[in-house]
Amino acid sequence: MKSLSPSNNLCVFLLHFFIITVYFASLSFSLKIGETCSSSGSSSSCDSGLTCQTCAANGNTRPRCTRIQPLSPTSKVKGLPFNKYSWLTTHNSFALKGVKSETGSSIIAPTNQEDTITNQLKNGVRGLMLDMYDFNGDIWLCHSFGGQCFNATAFQPAINVLKEIQAFLEANPSEIITIFIEDYVVSPQGLTKVFNASGLRQYWFPVSKMPKNGEDWPTVDDMVKQNQRLVVFTSKSAKEASEGIAYEWRYIVENRCEWR
Numbered sequence: 072m073k074s075l076s077p078s079n080n081l082c083v084f085l086l087h088f089f090i091i092t093v094y095f096a097s098l099s100f101s102l103k104i105g106e107t108c109s110s111s112g113s114s115s116s117c118d119s120g121l122t123c124q125t126c127a128a129n130g131n132t133r134p135r136c137t138r139i140q141p142l143s144p145t146s147k148v149k150g151l152p153f154n155k156y157s158w159l160t161t162h163n164s165f166a167l168k169g170v171k172s173e174t175g176s177s178i179i180a181p182t183n184q185e186d187t188i189t190n191q192l193k194n195g196v197r198g199l200m201l202d203m204y205d206f207n208g209d210i211w212l213c214h215s216f217g218g219q220c221f222n223a224t225a226f227q228p229a230i231n232v233l234k235e236i237q238a239f240l241e242a243n244p245s246e247i248i249t250i251f252i253e254d255y256v257v258s259p260q261g262l263t264k265v266f267n268a269s270g271l272r273q274y275w276f277p278v279s280k281m282p283k284n285g286e287d288w289p290t291v292d293d294m295v296k297q298n299q300r301l302v303v304f305t306s307k308s309a310k311e312a313s314e315g316i317a318y319e320w321r322y323i324v325e326n327r328c329e330w331r
Contacts (some may be wrong), residue, residue: 111163
């Protein structure tokens with residue numbers, strides 16, 4: 072029976088030592104949140120729970136280790152009224168970067184998002200700001216100007232996004248979503264028709280239950296139990312009486328923001 076020579080034993084020991092050293096070094100040198108990383112979309116160089124992303128919106132074009140899954144506020148404190156929680160909301164939620172209009176035109180309008188509505192919801196977004204217009208005989212999501220939608224500012228029919236929201240609510244029976252509509256729709260019952268067609272009416276939180284004088288809303292648990300898990304606001308006051316969609320400034324406040 073052959074045995075290893077002392078020199079061979081030393082080589083094996085050094086090899087094992089090298090492998091162990093490299094292994095622990097790889098663990099200790101995982102990049103932390105905010106640190107620059109090697110390539111966008113790769114999580115291999117970032118610490119657990121982080122991904123390598125860029126954020127063009129804030130001028131950060133270098134990939135950095137980022138956490139994209141926020142904590143649900145109800146995971147910290149349970150049993151509070153709906154208005155006592157802070158819900159992550161996206162502006163121009165539909166204005167997706169790098170897509171063409173469903174009219175076939177290139178989009179010249181500014182974009183705000185790098186994730187689809189479905190992915191935003193999966194990543195913890197619970198408030199969506201949607202600009203709705205009459206366009207091509209339907210209700211469309213447009214990032215436009217002058218109260219009119221054009222081929223180059225039209226992203227997609229609103230029904231598409233509303234159906235994404237419906238699918239999420241159906242698959243996640245304890246979640247609540249709020250929609251803020253920047254409303255340019257003038258067709259009679261235009262919003263009512265598109266919401267009915269989307270299947271979202273079954274989740275509708277009625278205007279009659281909304282507190283008007285600063286009182287607390289129902290608790291999240293109560294809203295879930297009643298399956299009234301969709302809160303919708305419009306920017307047009309007349310729609311509250313004509314279509315039963317809450318006029319936002321009767322129920323919400325907004326902090327003042329000034330650009331200098």
